[in-house]
Amino acid sequence: FFFLIVRRPPRSTHCISSAASDVYKRQVSTQSTWVGSSLRNNMRMFPSLVNCCTIDWFAKWPQSGLQAVAEKFLKPVMPSNNLTAIVQICTDMHVSIEALSELFLKQDKGYNYVTPIMYIELIQAYISLLKSQGESIMKVKLGYTKGIEKLEFATEEVEVKQKELEEKTPHLQEMNRNCLLYTSPSPRD
Secondary structure, X not given: OEEEEEOOOOOOOOOOOHHHHHHHHHXXXXXXXXXXXXXXXXXXXOHHHHHOOOOOOOOOOOHHHHHHHHHHHHOOOOOHHHHHHHHHHHHHHHHHHHHHXXXXXXXXXXXXXXXXXXXHHHHHHHHHHHHHHHHXXXXXXXXXXXXXXXXXXHHHHHHHHHHHHHHHHHHHHHHHHHHHHHHOOOXXX
């Protein structure tokens, strides 16, 4: 994106020659939104851009912009019922940090720059924390489900063995009586 700004002669210079007026009319400045490597390359190609201008890297975003960015990043990973609350929390955190940074500057003369990139990093940190917590919860859930499956399997095995024992109980009692008969001392002794 390129924006052209044409400077016009000041209104208070009626007595300036027409040549000076023409110079003012021909002064054109370009503003662009270069990012990353294109910014770096253009700064090398046009060093006067760095030497003759001020770049404000610390522009504030309006609250509606903060909310829109948070919604864009959080919508794919958040359930819709929690989305608005989390977006509001992120926005409030960023706005309160900006306010505290201004207070820090006024009181202690210390600079703490709060940039939109920090806001995006806050959201990305929340997303990565959400993913890691989700993964750990899924591991615990998987462990519980495996444990429940093993308990159900053990319960079924116990029931099977209990039925086998009930079926064999009369036979075992008969064998026990026979064993006692053979091992008991005879009355003749």
